[in-house]
Each structure stands twice: as structure tokens, then as C-alpha cells.
Amino acid sequence: MSRVWIVKRKHFYQLAAALLILLIGWLYVNRASILPTFAEPTAERTIHMVVGEFKSTTADGKTIEAYRWDPGTIAVKKGEHIKLSILGINGESHPFFIEGLNISGEIKKGKETIVHFTANQAGTYRLICMTHTDMAHNGPMIGYIEVY
Template sequence: MLVIFTVITYTNRDIPALGSQEKPERVVHLVTGEFKATLPDGKVIEAYRWDPGTIFVHAGEKIKLSMYGVNGAQHPFVIEGTNISGVVKKGSETLVPLQFNKEGVYRLICTTHADIAHNGPMIAYIVVD
């Protein structure tokens, strides 16, 4: 009995107590990506993006964005409709805790690549229902 009690005690430390209303924070992983192509005239074109490009969350849900820089030296960003901003650097992870209480679509925008003229638009959509 002592062995069983010890095993249960030490293996279930991260399991919430029965009746607990708190859900663990969900981690959503994004990476920076780049598409590059050469046109028939030899001109090189490229575009940057967040991958995945759309994230779905529930209103009130606690999430953490884990953004990893793969392509491009750095990507300064804002989340439209919030006061959240930051930078994702190549080879580094940027963590952003989030909780949206209002339904809607929030855009994660790289300010360096905000439109076609600047190898974008590098925009991900956070859909809150």
C-alpha cells in the first residue's frame, strides 16, 4: 500500500484537484517563414508569413504564444486591438501570454512586412469565439 500511495503521490503532482475550475494555459506555437521565387525575367521576389496563419481561441482562455524566428533577422510585431507588441528574432523564441475577453478577430502584424511593398503582408489572424 505504501508503494502505491508513493507512486500516486509523486506521479500526479501536475494534475489539478478534483472540482478545480482552472484550465492549464495552452501554448500555441508559431514560426516565421519565407517564400522566395525567381520570375522569368530573373527578378527575385519574396514574402514572409506567420505559420500557422490563423489561430482559434475561446474568449477568456489563457494562452501563450510561442513564436520562433526561422527566417528573417527580426520581426517586430503588434497585436491589433491590444497594447501588445514585441520582436521575434531569428533563432530565438518570444513568449507572449494572452487572454482575450472579447470575441472578434485580432491581427498579429509584423510591422516590417506589413504590406506587399515590404515583402508581406505578414499577418496572422487570432480568432476569438
């Protein structure tokens, strides 16, 4: 003998509401494993920078030029993981160091140089090109990393 279940519409809605409440309760209890969190990301942030040059001619015909980092200042959060991607556009070679972070390297024309760092102390860190240190050498070529 088979029995046929007949459910009244009112009972169907009550059953559906009860199941929905159970599902919401289960999701609430298990939210850590299935719902996104709003914690600080640990992924690395990429910042792009280029080496550029300003060049001009004075009224007396003298050529003047200056090399720059572009952007000249970048801002990062204390403890943030940074991937600094620097592309050499002008100038054949730019050996550099970042004061306070114990980082050095070289930017070459047409090449990308990647630097990874995490600044754990707030402050201003200077990115200094050792070729263009002053006006006599088409500088100073100094960029700034502001850590807040």
C-alpha cells in the first residue's frame, strides 16, 4: 500500500520557513570556513615606476637634463608587502639603493627591475640613484617611499 502525502499550502510555507531558518543557522555557525573575511590582505601590492628624463636647451644653446623617478613619491602602509616594478626608459644604467631598507640594485634601459620589500617602520625612505647624485650629474635623482 502506498500512501500519498497531501500537504496544505500553509504547512508547505511553514516547512520551507523552518528549513530556511535551519540553513541560516548552519551558515552562521560555519561562516569561518565558507564566507569571506574582512581581514587585512597579505598579498603583495604592485607599484609601477619608470625612470624618466627631462631635457631642454637654454637660450645660449646649452643642453640641460635631469633624470627622475616617476612617480617621485609612493605611499605604503606600515607592514604592507610591496612589489616595486621599475622600468628603465631613459639613461643606460641607474644603480640605486633604498635608504633604511637595505635594498640595492640597477635599472637598465628597456628592462624591468623588480624589488620586493616590507617596511615595518613608519617614515620616509629615499630611493637614490648613485649615478645622478647632484646637479653636476643630471640629478639629484631621488624618489621617496612614504610609510605610514
